[in-house]
Each structure stands twice: as C-alpha cells, then as structure tokens.
Amino acid sequence: MKKIGVALLGLGVVGGGVWEILTTKREMIKRNEGLDIEVVKVLERNIERCKQLGVDASIVTQDMDEIARDENVDIVAEFFGGVEPAKSFLIKALENGKSVVTANKEMFSKSWHELEAAAKKTGAGIYFEASCVGGVPVIRTLTDSMQANEITSLKGIVNGTTNYILSKMSDEGADYETCLKEAQKLGYAEANPTADVEGFDATYKNSILSSLAYRKRVPVEKVYREGISEVSVKDIEFGKQLGYTLKLLAISKLVNGKIEARVHPAFIHANHPLASVKGSFNALYIHGDNVDDVMLYGRGAGSLPTASAIVSDIVFAGGKDVHRRYFWEDEIEVNDDDFATDFTTAYYVRIAINGEDGALAKVAKAFENANINVKNVLKKNETDGEYLVLVTEETKESNMKSTLETVKGLSCTDDICAVLRVEN
Amino acid sequence: MKKIGVALLGLGVVGGGVWEILTTKREMIKRNEGLDIEVVKVLERNIERCKQLGVDASIVTQDMDEIARDENVDIVAEFFGGVEPAKSFLIKALENGKSVVTANKEMFSKSWHELEAAAKKTGAGIYFEASCVGGVPVIRTLTDSMQANEITSLKGIVNGTTNYILSKMSDEGADYETCLKEAQKLGYAEANPTADVEGFDATYKNSILSSLAYRKRVPVEKVYREGISEVSVKDIEFGKQLGYTLKLLAISKLVNGKIEARVHPAFIHANHPLASVKGSFNALYIHGDNVDDVMLYGRGAGSLPTASAIVSDIVFAGGKDVHRRYFWEDEIEVNDDDFATDFTTAYYVRIAINGEDGALAKVAKAFENANINVKNVLKKNETDGEYLVLVTEETKESNMKSTLETVKGLSCTDDICAVLRVEN
Numbered sequence: 001m002k003k004i005g006v007a008l009l010g011l012g013v014v015g016g017g018v019w020e021i022l023t024t025k026r027e028m029i030k031r032n033e034g035l036d037i038e039v040v041k042v043l044e045r046n047i048e049r050c051k052q053l054g055v056d057a058s059i060v061t062q063d064m065d066e067i068a069r070d071e072n073v074d075i076v077a078e079f080f081g082g083v084e085p086a087k088s089f090l091i092k093a094l095e096n097g098k099s100v101v102t103a104n105k106e107m108f109s110k111s112w113h114e115l116e117a118a119a120k121k122t123g124a125g126i127y128f129e130a131s132c133v134g135g136v137p138v139i140r141t142l143t144d145s146m147q148a149n150e151i152t153s154l155k156g157i158v159n160g161t162t163n164y165i166l167s168k169m170s171d172e173g174a175d176y177e178t179c180l181k182e183a184q185k186l187g188y189a190e191a192n193p194t195a196d197v198e199g200f201d202a203t204y205k206n207s208i209l210s211s212l213a214y215r216k217r218v219p220v221e222k223v224y225r226e227g228i229s230e231v232s233v234k235d236i237e238f239g240k241q242l243g244y245t246l247k248l249l250a251i252s253k254l255v256n257g258k259i260e261a262r263v264h265p266a267f268i269h270a271n272h273p274l275a276s277v278k279g280s281f282n283a284l285y286i287h288g289d290n291v292d293d294v295m296l297y298g299r300g301a302g303s304l305p306t307a308s309a310i311v312s313d314i315v316f317a318g319g320k321d322v323h324r325r326y327f328w329e330d331e332i333e334v335n336d337d338d339f340a341t342d343f344t345t346a347y348y349v350r351i352a353i354n355g356e357d358g359a360l361a362k363v364a365k366a367f368e369n370a371n372i373n374v375k376n377v378l379k380k381n382e383t384d385g386e387y388l389v390l391v392t393e394e395t396k397e398s399n400m401k402s403t404l405e406t407v408k409g410l411s412c413t414d415d416i417c418a419v420l421r422v423e424n
Numbered sequence: 425m426k427k428i429g430v431a432l433l434g435l436g437v438v439g440g441g442v443w444e445i446l447t448t449k450r451e452m453i454k455r456n457e458g459l460d461i462e463v464v465k466v467l468e469r470n471i472e473r474c475k476q477l478g479v480d481a482s483i484v485t486q487d488m489d490e491i492a493r494d495e496n497v498d499i500v501a502e503f504f505g506g507v508e509p510a511k512s513f514l515i516k517a518l519e520n521g522k523s524v525v526t527a528n529k530e531m532f533s534k535s536w537h538e539l540e541a542a543a544k545k546t547g548a549g550i551y552f553e554a555s556c557v558g559g560v561p562v563i564r565t566l567t568d569s570m571q572a573n574e575i576t577s578l579k580g581i582v583n584g585t586t587n588y589i590l591s592k593m594s595d596e597g598a599d600y601e602t603c604l605k606e607a608q609k610l611g612y613a614e615a616n617p618t619a620d621v622e623g624f625d626a627t628y629k630n631s632i633l634s635s636l637a638y639r640k641r642v643p644v645e646k647v648y649r650e651g652i653s654e655v656s657v658k659d660i661e662f663g664k665q666l667g668y669t670l671k672l673l674a675i676s677k678l679v680n681g682k683i684e685a686r687v688h689p690a691f692i693h694a695n696h697p698l699a700s701v702k703g704s705f706n707a708l709y710i711h712g713d714n715v716d717d718v719m720l721y722g723r724g725a726g727s728l729p730t731a732s733a734i735v736s737d738i739v740f741a742g743g744k745d746v747h748r749r750y751f752w753e754d755e756i757e758v759n760d761d762d763f764a765t766d767f768t769t770a771y772y773v774r775i776a777i778n779g780e781d782g783a784l785a786k787v788a789k790a791f792e793n794a795n796i797n798v799k800n801v802l803k804k805n806e807t808d809g810e811y812l813v814l815v816t817e818e819t820k821e822s823n824m825k826s827t828l829e830t831v832k833g834l835s836c837t838d839d840i841c842a843v844l845r846v847e848n
Contacts (some may be wrong), residue, residue: 135715137569145561148735276700291559291732294722308715311572
C-alpha cells in the first residue's frame, strides 16, 4: 500500500479537525482509497494543544526547515491565517517537492501565482478545496467536473458570518448591530469582524473561484467590494415586500470576454435557490454553457466540515503521481483590459421624499430620461418619513450614478437613503 | 500531448450532445487539460443522424467487435437505454482493456458488479457520472470529495419527470393526469411513463448512489419502491397547509449498520433545501459524519447537461493511468442481513370520517395505544366528505400498518384515503 506522510502546519480549529479525522479515519481511508496516510510532522508552538489532541511529542517541531527537508513528508497542509509566514512556508515546501494543501484563502488568493511558480519547478501539487465554501466541493467541481464547459458566471454566498447576520435581520427584523453581536456571541463572527462584514473574506474567495472558472488570474484588487455594515433592516423589509431576499453575494461574470467580479449585498428573487441558503450555510451557483445551472450547498466553515475538505485534498493529492497545473504563463499575467469596470446591473433605490406633490412623477421622469426602466415602485409612509422605493431593470452603474445625482437635486427629494444591486 | 481515442455507442439525444461537445470544445480541452480527445469510432445504425451531426462515414460502424479490437480506442462511451446489448458491449470493451463511460442507469445499476469483474481483469476504468442527476457531479463528489466521511444518509430528487408533475400539482392545484399529460407534451415524460412515474428510474439511481455511499452493493431489488400515480392533489394541498412539500424522494440511510433504501413520495418541510427544487431540476442531499450536510443541485436530464457529465468522465478517465476499483469482493456479495426491512419513519395520514361524534378522540386513542405521537391534526370539511388529516412522529412501518387496520375498523371511519411518509 502507498504510504503518504503528511505535515500539519498549525493545530488550531481546522488543523485539530484534520488531526482528528486523519486519526479516526485512517483505516477507512486505507481500505477505501488504498492509501496509508500518516501525520509524520506537526508544526505547533502550543504544546498543551498537542497534548490535548494526543499528538506524540516526537513529531512536533517549530522549524519549517526540518519539515521541508524531511524525506518522509510528501504533503504539507497549512491552517494559518494571513499571508505570512504561510506563504514562505508553503513555497519552501513546494520547492522541496512536497505538495501543499491549504485552507488559507487570504494567502492563497494573494499568492497563488507565486505558489504556482514554485510548484512548477518541482512538479509538486497545489490543493485548496478548503479555501472556499468549507466542506463543499466547489473547487473539485470546477476542476474535475466542468471540463466540458465554459463557465460564464458564478454567484455565491461564500461567507457564513454575513449570511447569518442578514438571515437574522430578515427573519427577525432586528438591526445590523444587534445581529452582529449575536453572531459574535455564537462564534459566527470574530471580535474584529471587519474581514467578514466588509466583504474582504468574500473577495479572496471570489478571486480564487473566478481565476479557476475563467482560467485567468483575477487578483483580489480586481474584485469590487462593498460590505453589509451599512445595510438597513428597513431595506431588507421593503425588499421582502417586493419579493426579494438580501444576500452578500460574490458575483463573477464573463461579459463580452471581460471578467466582472464583485462582492456586495444584492437582492435576489425569493424563489432563487440561493435565497433559501440561510444562517451560516454557504452555496455556490455555477453557470456553464453546457451543463446550465449547478448549485453546491453546505457548511462554509467549522472545524470538521473544513477539515473534511482538507483530508479530501490530502487523499486526492496522495493518489496522484502527476499534479495539475492551473494556468499557462499568459493566464497568470494580469491585463487591465480583461476586466470590466462599469458593471451592468439592476437596482433597488430608496429615496426619502419631503411630501411635495408629484414626487413620483418627477422621480420617474428622471429615470425615464436616463433610459432606466422602473419595474416596481413602493410608496411608504413610515414613522421616520416618506419614501419612494424603486426596483429598476439593468443599466450601467455610471448611468445609475449620474441619474441618482439628478434625483438628489429634485425639489421633492430629501435624500437617497439606499442603493442596492438586484441580481436577476 | 496525450491522445485519447473515444468510441461513442449511439448518437441519440445524449450521444449527439457528446459528439457536439467533443467537437466544439476539443481545443479548449487540449489547452485546459492537456488531452487531445478524438472520436475515432461511432456505433450507430441511423446514417441520416450521423450525416446530420457531420460524423465522417469512415468512423461509423455497426460492429461492436470492430470497436473492441480497435487499438486507437481508449474509451468507450455508451448511451443506449436498457440492459442489453449495452451490458455485453461494455463488458467486451472492458475485457479488451478499454475504459467505459455510461449514462445508462438501468444497465449500470443491474450489472455494475459484472462490469467491475470484467474491469478488474484488465485494469480498465468504469465511469458513470451521467447515470445519476445528469450534469450535476454527484458521483465525483461521493468518490473524490467525501473520502474523510462515513456517509450516513442520502436524500435525492433524482427524477425530473416526477418532480415536474408534483411541482405542477402543487403550484397549480391540477390533478395527476392533467400534469402528466402536460409533462408528456413538453417532452418531460415519455409516452409510456411507467419507468419514471412508478419510481423505477429512481430506484436505479438509488441503487447506484447507495452502493457508492456505503461501499456495499445495494441491488435494485433491495430498494423499496412506490410511485406517484396514486398521489391525490388533495393531499398535496393539505400537506402544504401543514407546512410540507411533496416530492418523490430517493432516500437511503445507514441505520444501526443496516442499509435502508427506498423510493416513494414523501413530505418534507417547506423550508428544507430540497423543497425549493422545482420543475425538472434535481438535487442530492448528502450527510457525511464530518462534512455535515451537502446539497448538489442542477439539471438531472437533457442532452447537453448529461453530455457535460459524460465528457467530464471521458476527460477524467483520459487523465488517469490507474483507474479506481469501487468494491472489494466482500462488498459485492449481497447479504440480506445488511438491509433493513421494517423502516422507521413519520407519517401523514388522511382518514375519511362519517360524521359520528368523537371521531378525533377515537382515532387519537388508536394512535396513542400504539405509542405513535400525533404532531399535527387538521379536520377538513370538503365537498366530497369529512376528513381527519394527521401528521405523526416516527414509528416502525409495521406498527403504523397495524394501527391503520385498527383505525379502519373504528365505527367513525369510512376509509383510510392516503398514507404518505414524512421525511424530517
């Protein structure tokens, strides 16, 4: 039986889960996959944690070089957060011919091309299923099940924290701050929630998924980003009345040969399969030109679900003699021309009006003048004022921006309170 | 570049789609996968169809032996329906060292172990992604993404015809016959719809998916089967009022080490992700002990979606030098003890009552005496009579059967009109 030696970098929440699975499922994996996978090295400073998990002290080290030199290590699996030292450690592993498995989306999205260059030198493999949508096989689906397709769009709920908060705001009518606190209490949000609630985490994942889908490096900086911290429960409620559900979406499309990648709150129809993805669950909706729509749904985070993806990668990598390369040289180069900048999308707009007669006609006229079709209007008299709520058909973002300037200048308008995109 | 010669058996709806994709995507697959896949033989009697698709007459044959002997053929892909001659042809291919790709769920579910035995002799590979849930990568997920998990249950909407009919009955309140006719008109149902509406098609898929999930042959005969032709729109409507959606589910569970596999209409909670799978869409809900719940959703049929899975299998098989074996000898043997016969499940029951006083108390007492908890009751006065509708908690099927005999014998009972399972 083929023996595979694994080094685990870090025994935190995910690393601990990987240790647990590799220990409890070793015999099952031997029998089912014909691979004997053994953890031969662990890089971890917290000796108490090692003891707690029952890791033999003789395999624990704090020296990455020792791991990189160890001939018994075939695969290095990494569970740090942040770019460094993860990136340097994995490049060292690759340069020493060891395949790498990572759950670190920030590092991977920012450094994929550098890891790729290091892997090419030795033929080692790069595996990153756990970096996006936890235990759900979105990467494997894109690499090994969509070969007959040109992928033309991806839409994902790829961050559990924001989905938990938005689901709670929608179901209970509670405001953002209250729901964030609840999420923090339950461990769904970090003490400093910025990476999640401001959409950074989702841009890392969008970058990875888009790069894979379009076979072209989509750097994190090319992913437009807006978070959910400014979302008002009032708009979630009005959207609901119009048949929409608000989600933080990672969207990416190939439009006229240009890649359009973005992360922002967006309304989707309540009967869209993504609308029923609630709480901390995640999902990715893929459109391929032959397969049509495919959706993958499941736990986007958590110790064992994420560890399940890591172990799957270890087994998958362990069974391969030749590893996949993801890009050709020309696909790694970033060319500004490959990316769209002025997106086309539909909109939800909430306008505070001051009670002047004929407000709806004036506002409607401004949209009409800009060739923006209004699909739906709500006029709301709330305790804090009067609002016009409009849902438009698709238009260029630049056109919407200038139209909203015009609307803002109308005598009937007090303020533009909310502008949210609608994804059809 | 590695060259892969493919023979296509049949150029019908799916075979034609495969021909189209392999032709239009040949360059894309060369670039992305490093494989040059060429159709070198086609087995098809309909010469007009070959011409229509632009297949060169020189590669068309009607002789399977010619294909089996052809050294340029590496992979044989089959798109017949029914067991023979598909089975004999594929065994011949495997015995000649050619890997096989099939979309034929009936043949594969009934003959997998025989194909497996033939493949073992030569080391050839068996690929069948397209046999279950069309273009959705359910097989690849079970084989290549769940290695860290013991799968403990599967629940699937795996037949588009029945899902279309039940969705329409539910949305429009139309009866079964009307919706079947509409499905036939739209090409979602065959002229003879038995294989779909009586659940046979779903048992084939349940057999394949369960065998893979539990690594144990689950013969089609071991899958309990009930179709949808007896379903009344009245029960769909009453179920809806109780918060449930009716689906034809392929269910399979590992309960106390025994496999419980069944296909029947079942109510699921309206907020379960499977409830939002509408029309001809399919989905599979997988529970693994580490990954928790995963759902895969998409098109379960159709020319290009199914062909997408076939081509994915061809690419996947073409890239492998060593092919996977699915079972050990002892896993192929069928042992009656491995299968549960008296399932435990919750129930929806509709009872026609005759207006006698105290009917609810009498019926409730009968359930109570059998230790069956009633969760929910509706009393309905319809134009055609009076009904008690009950939803129970889980009990053994044998217990429910004998209890219903008792209820039927009560003086207040006219008839037991419907007994449907509820899947929690």
